[in-house]
Structure formats: C-alpha cells, structure tokens
Amino acid sequence: MISDKTPSVAVIGLGYIGLPTAAVIARSGCNVLGIDVTEHVVETINNGKIHIEEVDLDGLVQGVVSRGLLRASLKFEPADVFVIAVPTPFKDNHVPDLSYVLEATANVAKVLKAGDTVILESTSPVGTTEQMRDLIAEMRPDLDVPGICEGTPNIAIAYCPERVLPGKILEELIKNDCSIGGITPRCARKALAFYKRFVRGECVTTTARAAEMTKLVENSYRDVNIAFANELSIISDDMGLDVWEVISLANRHPRVNILQPGPGVGGHCIAVDPWFIIHGSPENSPLIKTARNVNDGKIDHVLEQASKMIDENSAQNIACLGLAFKANIDDFRESPALKIAEKLAKRYGSKIKIIEPYANALPNGFDGSDAQLIDIDAALDDCDMFITLVDHDIFKSIPLDERQGKIVYDVRGIWPDQPKTN
C-alpha cells in the first residue's frame, strides 16, 4: 500500500480532466505516466505541449515534462497508484456506456501488483467501482481484492469524482473539497493519503457508492436549477416579460438564487450525468427527467424565436455570437449554441454569419451550408441582427453605441442596456 515513499502514478485518459490531473500530480513530485489511446495526444505531451485549451495548463505541462516528472505513452506500465479519467458517455436511450472504464480497468489489472491503489475519477453510475473490483478479482485471482478476499486485501480500490470547472481546472483541482469513496474504509484511507499530496481542499471519506451518487447529484442539482431558469425564460417570452429583470429582482430575496437562462445545457457533464440517475431509478426520478427535457427543449425554443425575429424583421445578415458550450472556452462538445447555429445555417444559408473567437474554421456540421465565419468587427459593420448564443467576455464588452439600431435576440442576457426589439 502507499507508504511515505513518493508513489509512481499512472493516469489513464489524457483529456480535459486527465491531463490537468496528471500535471498537478507530477508537480507535487510524483513520477507520472500519462496513458492515452491517441498517438497524437501522446506525442504532443511528450513534446511538452498540450492538445486542449485550459488556463495555465500549457506552462505547467511544459514544466513537468521538461523536469522528467510527466511522460505519456500508449502502453500500460506498472505503477503504485492508477487514476482512471476516461469518458463515460451514454449509448442510445441514455443507457450509460461503461466500456472505456472497464477497458481501462482490464488494462490496469494486467500490470497490478500487491500494494497498488486503483482510483476511478470518471463520472459513473452507482455501482461502477464495484464492477471494476469484480473485473480485477476475475482477472487477478492471485491478488487479495477488497470486499472479496477473506483476509486483509493487498490492493485498494476507490472512487473519487473530479468536480473541476472547465476554465478553472488547475485552481479547482487543488482548492475543491473531495469526496473519496472506498470499496472498504481501508481503501478510502489509502486514496485519501494519495490526494492529500496535492489537494488543499478538505478530503472526506465515504463509500464508493455514496461518492458515485454524490457526483451525479451535484450535476443534476445544477441541471434542475438551470431548467427552472430556462422554463422561466420561455414563460416570460409568452407573457412578454423580460426574464433577466424578473430573475434579478427575485434574486434580491435573501433565500432566492435563480441561475441564468441560456440556449440549453451543453458540455459532457451536466447534460449527461442526470441520465445515470434516471437510468438507475427510472420510476423515482420524474423531476430530474423533466429538467433534462426542459433544457434540451430550450434549443428548439431559441431556434423558433430566432427564426420568427429574422422573418418578422426581414433581417439580411444575422450574426450568431458563439458556438462554445459556455463562455471563454474552446470546447464545443454538446454545445446548444452550435446546434442552434447549424440549424439556422441550414434554414437561412448565406445570411448566417458565425462569430467564434475560439474557432479557426467552421466545424463540420456547417458543411454544405453557405454560412461564413467572420470576426466581431466585421459583424458589427455588416450585420443587422445579432443572436447572443454564448456569453464570451469579448461579446459582453461591446458598448451600446456599437449595437445601436441592431435587431438583437439576447439569448444569454449579456446586453441588459440594449433597447428591446420584437
């Protein structure tokens, strides 16, 4: 098990969570091997570079690679601690797809030795860590697996969900509290000792199942609350009210804190994780399911409202501001802004101009449409209508005099001083 000696660590999956995690662990002084299935990712990291955009990550990776603390590989090798950070998407009908987690576990099992710790960080349905445990026990009958062997186990298995916010990952990896769920209390303590090396937030131990559920609950809580804001915005459109004004007035109440409406919920977390709860207990999750549907339905509402404004105002050049799933990042995964802009491009062709400072070219979904990617200054010169799909700082900073006389559909509420258009 982990002693005072600095452990060697393998981080499996070098994506938005795995790479920053590997780099932070390496900075704490551990020798880290990052493992990924993509050759380009491995090569990029070994050259001290990064393949994703995240604040301050480039300098950190460059530093730990040049000091020999982080290297990447396509191959699994022995280590003292294994941290699995691979995707957990869902299949058709929102059934969780655990194939990446189980494949990573099987590969870890091949190189496991007595004394090692295996930690799952990927957001996962309740019971996944136990499935990993069962797979390891099946593949490695020579090891004493916790919860299965009769005596004292000689490996530890735990679940510790990542809960960092894209755009603030390096800060939150250190600062956030952690829930550390062990297959047994002893496993939780082993994992705790590891996280204490680089986490400054409080680390609280629990069971693997409770930690799995906690992560799903956190993102479902946010989804349900965003759905409330999105439903209010649809109701306000119907009643001719300004939802931003209503929310900001309601939020003056000391115990009310309504979130912000938008074009829907994007990213690979909040729009996905509630389905893992719904799948686990379908009869008992009507509220969580409805919230998911409200947030997904917001995309169609925005599309219809935008089309109505374009048609009624005979808009000629329509600027869609933003494609990312949220502000100030280059991540377009499951982005409602992207889905809306693509559909508008299909409907209105060359009238649609896309402004996205985080893209060098239009994504593939625009293939076959005549929409164009232009910069914000060109849009302000040439476009008569603006649809704010993402609240990037650069859009928020445009002063009223530059927007004067434009037709505006402010989906994100970034220009409260804009005179209303119908």
Ligand code: SAJ
């Ligand atoms: N959104 C709104 N209105 C709001 C807040 C967010 O429409 O008031 C939208 C965003 O525009 C975006 C989506 O919701 O499309 C999700 O954005 P987010 O900033 O709420 O969250 P993510 O997906 O970037 O990160 C979440 C975080 N979870 C919580 O805040 C509970 C993060 O801490 C998790 O680590 C991450 O999911 C994850 O990996 O699970």
